[in-house]
Amino acid sequence: MAMLTVEDLKIYYSTPLGHVKAVDGVSFEVKEGEVFGIAGESGCGKSTLVHSLILRKPPMVHMGGRALFKGKDLMTLSPEESKKIRYTELSIIPQYAMNALNPTKKIKDIVWDLAKEHGYTDREEVEKLLRERLSMVKLSPKVADMYPVELSGGMRQRATMVVSTLLNPDLLIADEVTSALDVTTQRVVIELLHHFMKEGIVKSIIFVTHDLALLDKIADRVMILYAGKVVEIGSTEEVINNPAHPYTRLLINSLPRMGVQYKKQKLKGIPGYPISLLNPPKGCRFYTRCPYALDKCPSEEPKLVKVGNEHYAACHLLGGESQ
Amino acid sequence: MKSEKLRIALKNRKFKVGVAIIVFFALFALIGPLVTPFDQLGYYPVKLHKMLLLKRSTPNLPPMSHDVIYAPGREINVTHYLGTDSFGRDLYAQVVYGLRNSLIVGLIGGGIATFVGLTIGFLAGYRGGWTDEILMMITNIMLVIPTMALLIIIAAYMSTRGVIIESIIIGLTAWPWTARAIRAQTLSLKNREFVHLAKLAGLSDLKIIIGEILPNITSYVFMVFILQFGGAILAAIGLDFIGLGPTRGISLGIILQNAVLWNAINLGYWWWAIPPGLIIALFITGLYFVNIGLEEVFNPRLRRE
Amino acid sequence: MSELLKVEHLTKIFTSGFIGGFEIRAVDDVSFTIKKGEIVSLVGESGSGKTTIGKLILRLIQPTSGRILFEGKDILQMSKKELRENYYRQVQAVFQDPFASFNPLHPVDRAFDLISESYLTDVSRDERKELVRDALRQIGLNPDEVLGKFPHQLSGGQLQRILIARALLLKPKLLIADEIVSMLDASTRIDVLNLLGDFRDKYGTSVLFVTHDLALGYYISDTTIIMYRGTIVEMGDTEKVFQNPLHPYTRMLLESVPDLNVKWEFKGIEPEKEEGTVYSLQGCRYAPRCPRATRLCFVRRPELIEFEKNHWVACHFYY
Numbered sequence: 001m002a003m004l005t006v007e008d009l010k011i012y013y014s015t016p017l018g019h020v021k022a023v024d025g026v027s028f029e030v031k032e033g034e035v036f037g038i039a040g041e042s043g044c045g046k047s048t049l050v051h052s053l054i055l056r057k058p059p060m061v062h063m064g065g066r067a068l069f070k071g072k073d074l075m076t077l078s079p080e081e082s083k084k085i086r087y088t089e090l091s092i093i094p095q096y097a098m099n100a101l102n103p104t105k106k107i108k109d110i111v112w113d114l115a116k117e118h119g120y121t122d123r124e125e126v127e128k129l130l131r132e133r134l135s136m137v138k139l140s141p142k143v144a145d146m147y148p149v150e151l152s153g154g155m156r157q158r159a160t161m162v163v164s165t166l167l168n169p170d171l172l173i174a175d176e177v178t179s180a181l182d183v184t185t186q187r188v189v190i191e192l193l194h195h196f197m198k199e200g201i202v203k204s205i206i207f208v209t210h211d212l213a214l215l216d217k218i219a220d221r222v223m224i225l226y227a228g229k230v231v232e233i234g235s236t237e238e239v240i241n242n243p244a245h246p247y248t249r250l251l252i253n254s255l256p257r258m259g260v261q262y263k264k265q266k267l268k269g270i271p272g273y274p275i276s277l278l279n280p281p282k283g284c285r286f287y288t289r290c291p292y293a294l295d296k297c298p299s300e301e302p303k304l305v306k307v308g309n310e311h312y313a314a315c316h317l318l319g320g321e322s323q
Numbered sequence: 324m325k326s327e328k329l330r331i332a333l334k335n336r337k338f339k340v341g342v343a344i345i346v347f348f349a350l351f352a353l354i355g356p357l358v359t360p361f362d363q364l365g366y367y368p369v370k371l372h373k374m375l376l377l378k379r380s381t382p383n384l385p386p387m388s389h390d391v392i393y394a395p396g397r398e399i400n401v402t403h404y405l406g407t408d409s410f411g412r413d414l415y416a417q418v419v420y421g422l423r424n425s426l427i428v429g430l431i432g433g434g435i436a437t438f439v440g441l442t443i444g445f446l447a448g449y450r451g452g453w454t455d456e457i458l459m460m461i462t463n464i465m466l467v468i469p470t471m472a473l474l475i476i477i478a479a480y481m482s483t484r485g486v487i488i489e490s491i492i493i494g495l496t497a498w499p500w501t502a503r504a505i506r507a508q509t510l511s512l513k514n515r516e517f518v519h520l521a522k523l524a525g526l527s528d529l530k531i532i533i534g535e536i537l538p539n540i541t542s543y544v545f546m547v548f549i550l551q552f553g554g555a556i557l558a559a560i561g562l563d564f565i566g567l568g569p570t571r572g573i574s575l576g577i578i579l580q581n582a583v584l585w586n587a588i589n590l591g592y593w594w595w596a597i598p599p600g601l602i603i604a605l606f607i608t609g610l611y612f613v614n615i616g617l618e619e620v621f622n623p624r625l626r627r628e
Numbered sequence: 629m630s631e632l633l634k635v636e637h638l639t640k641i642f643t644s645g646f647i648g649g650f651e652i653r654a655v656d657d658v659s660f661t662i663k664k665g666e667i668v669s670l671v672g673e674s675g676s677g678k679t680t681i682g683k684l685i686l687r688l689i690q691p692t693s694g695r696i697l698f699e700g701k702d703i704l705q706m707s708k709k710e711l712r713e714n715y716y717r718q719v720q721a722v723f724q725d726p727f728a729s730f731n732p733l734h735p736v737d738r739a740f741d742l743i744s745e746s747y748l749t750d751v752s753r754d755e756r757k758e759l760v761r762d763a764l765r766q767i768g769l770n771p772d773e774v775l776g777k778f779p780h781q782l783s784g785g786q787l788q789r790i791l792i793a794r795a796l797l798l799k800p801k802l803l804i805a806d807e808i809v810s811m812l813d814a815s816t817r818i819d820v821l822n823l824l825g826d827f828r829d830k831y832g833t834s835v836l837f838v839t840h841d842l843a844l845g846y847y848i849s850d851t852t853i854i855m856y857r858g859t860i861v862e863m864g865d866t867e868k869v870f871q872n873p874l875h876p877y878t879r880m881l882l883e884s885v886p887d888l889n890v891k892w893e894f895k896g897i898e899p900e901k902e903e904g905t906v907y908s909l910q911g912c913r914y915a916p917r918c919p920r921a922t923r924l925c926f927v928r929r930p931e932l933i934e935f936e937k938n939h940w941v942a943c944h945f946y947y
Contacts, residue, residue: 184673217886261867269819
């Protein structure tokens with residue numbers, strides 16, 4: 001069952017020079033019970049995409065498409081309505097989670113303020129839940145009575161994740177939550193997310209990252225974005241082991257991994273840099289860096305083509321029939 | 324790069340409005356005194372042999388009144404653009420000279436505060452270690468002493484005070500927060516990678532300071548000066564208002580003080596209190612506009628072209 | 629291969645405030661060597677002291693104690709003039725943040741100008757220009773595309789390449805590369821890293837590659853040093869350290885690296901270990917987090933011992 005259905009979503013940034021087409025006609029579906037990974041390099045629109053689901057503020061503009069979340073179109077919700085579903089139905093873990101909590105309030109007060117806004121009336125009940133959850137992530141229940149500054153970085157990370165998920169959101173968005181973390185802390189975060197899923201505290205997760213190798217560890221399905229467009233989407237196994245789009249393939253081949261050393265086997269990156277999204281070409285946006293580009297690539301936009309079981313990629317090399 | 328900044332600045336409406344206000348008042352202070360026959364206290368000076376007589380007009384005349392001053396042997400027709408005070412002194416003359424003095428206080432006081440703050444902040448930030456500790460201790464001590472109280476004490480100890488002395492006193496008490504801000508800027512710049520790379524490129528410390536660090540804080544210093552300029556004017560007006568301004572001469576604050584002292588508002592002599600107050604308010608607003616305009620110029624992220 | 633750089637008992641204590649301040653032993657009694665033409669990766673998490681070591685070698689900060697010998701000469705005894713005229717001609721660096729590495733007020737050319745004014749004084753202006761263009765071409769940039777541009781007009785990858793080209797101009801004997809790819813995208817990262825390898829292969833330059841990313845360290849380096857909270861816990865031939873990790877910390881790190889095609893087992897959540905006082909700990913600094921720690925570990929600091937040829941570890945378990 002689909003938790004979130006995004007259809008042909010277009011989110012642009014309005015600038016003095018024109019529209020920056022950060023998300024340009026993206027469609028996908030997040031199913032109930034899955035971790036959906038979104039990967040791409042900086043500027044590919046992954047962050048814009050998920051933030052537009054939560055809060056659109058200028059210069060971000062919605063230029064078309066829908067995002068159906070449990071039957072409601074997130075793009076047309078009023079600010080009050082979207083506030084109402086925050087934390088209870090749709091929640092986000094901020095990128096710099098370690099510093100996201102108000103330092104002048106105790107954890108339990110932060111949580112109570114939040115619960116109050118969503119119509120909770122029994123403070124005891126909420127605090128009891130908080131303490132339960134803190135124990136669940138192996139933090140002392142006493143943390144509820146502490147200020148964020150009294151916690152170490154790792155503890156704060158856990159506390160923030162507890163706060164973001166306390167009201168059992170159906171869909172949790174994690175936007176680059178691990179990119180500023182050490183590998184050992186990153187591992188903890190992944191364990192926590194996995195646990196939240198297993199315990200049914202959240203039903204689905206959208207995990208956004210630039211790190212494909214990390215996605216490989218947690219996501220059930222992944223979507224690869226390039227310059228505001230979907231280039232490939234499918235089950236993680238399929239996409240990682242059997243990438244169809246040249247971009248995905250080159251990207252995966254450029255990743256260092258254990259056993260590969262410069263001395264023995266030189267890896268190659270992708271030459272060139274992403275195009276400007278101000279006036280992107282009509283055709284494929286990767287063609288400037290693609291070693292296999294055809295004559296029609298600059299002018300004709302490739303459609304997503306089925307290349308395997310629930311595995312799609314948008315490339316002219318993969319044939320014509322469109323999805 | 325410079326001309327590009329200027330171009331952006333001239334496209335910024337806030338900046339333009341602010342500059343227009345400031346330029347207007349600066350010209351007013353410069354040229355205004357030339358078109359009045361009265362002296363800075365609002366008396367009409369009449370030369371009689373080798374003596375100088377200071378004549379007054381009728382008290383409490385509203386703006387644009389005409390009056391006649393009687394000097395030995397002649398009658399002089401005068402116009403009081405802003406009326407007269409309760410002593411028959413011309414208010415237009417007081418205001419233009421007062422504005423001139425306030426601007427001088429702003430320039431000297433703000434200049435000193437900026438210079439001292441810049442030097443101390445820069446030294447502390449760049450040298451670090453003990454220099455930093457000691458300079459910042461002094462700065463923090465200065466910060467916690469209430470400036471107004473200090474000004475009152477210093478001012479009260481001096482029997483004769485001129486505008487220049489007042490500016491220096493204000494300048495020497497207003498620098499601490501500038502020093503702290505400049506220190507923070509320097510500290511962050513000093514550890515920026517491009518400074519390290521300049522060092523690795525064999526540049527001497529002096530070259531690094533002049534060529535790499537200082538140019539990056541000039542925009543900031545400029546804005547600090549504008550703030551200090553306004554701050555010094557307001558501080559002077561505060562001092563004047565409580566009667567600790569220059570013992571000779573006039574300022575916008577002194578006019579206001581006199582107006583309050585002689586119940587100008589209660590008695591309906593609005594022209595005594597409103598013009599100086601309005602000028603202060605407008606001028607400070609102008610400075611504020613320039614400052615936020617410049618912030619948008621220097622900080623590309625705030626720009627909305 | 630002979631020794632180029634030798635670091636002996638290097639310690640850096642940061643103190644804060646001169647009344648009632650606290651101190652942090654950012655680097656605590658660290659010794660290692662870099663051979664000629666060798667790429668050494670210095671791997672550690674944030675707070676491990678790896679960046680501090682780079683800065684100490686560059687004399688951007690002063691150590692509290694210890695020696696740094698460059699070709700047998702103690703650089704801590706060198707005067708500022710000696711550093712400028714001699715040392716920095718042979719030791720150069722590229723830093724983490726490409727955007728902070730350029731003075732935003734000047735075009736990127738300035739990076740080359742500064743260095744050639746100091747060190748290429750015997751070369752004519754035109755020759756210098758050609759040298760710069762040549763260096764840029766060598767690292768895969770089109771000189772006409774980047775020269776004359778301001779830093780904010782270029783991408784992080786381009787800027788980082790320019791900085792490598794800048795170092796290339798001097799052909800230094802040692803290059804300190806501090807997290808140089810951590811801010812770049814995955815698709816450009818590996819090519820910048822390859823430049824370090826090419827650089828070494830062509831000019832015999834030694835490289836100290838400071839990184840938090842084990843996979844990158846493994847890919848490029850001959851020797852690996854693993855640091856934890858200011859101390860070296862393990863070092864040796866890269867192959868040995870990665871294939872046969874000895875220290876419990878190294879093992880834990882390796883387990884945490886997401887590597888393609890290695891499935892993770894979800895082990896459940898483990899409690900966060902307190903480690904606030906770790907910088908003043910007498911014993912092994914990893915002890916509070918170590919699953920195998922004994923009483924001894926908290927009391928006495930283990931010394932680095934050579935477990936096998938070219939493979940050192942500091943852990944009581946291996947005495």
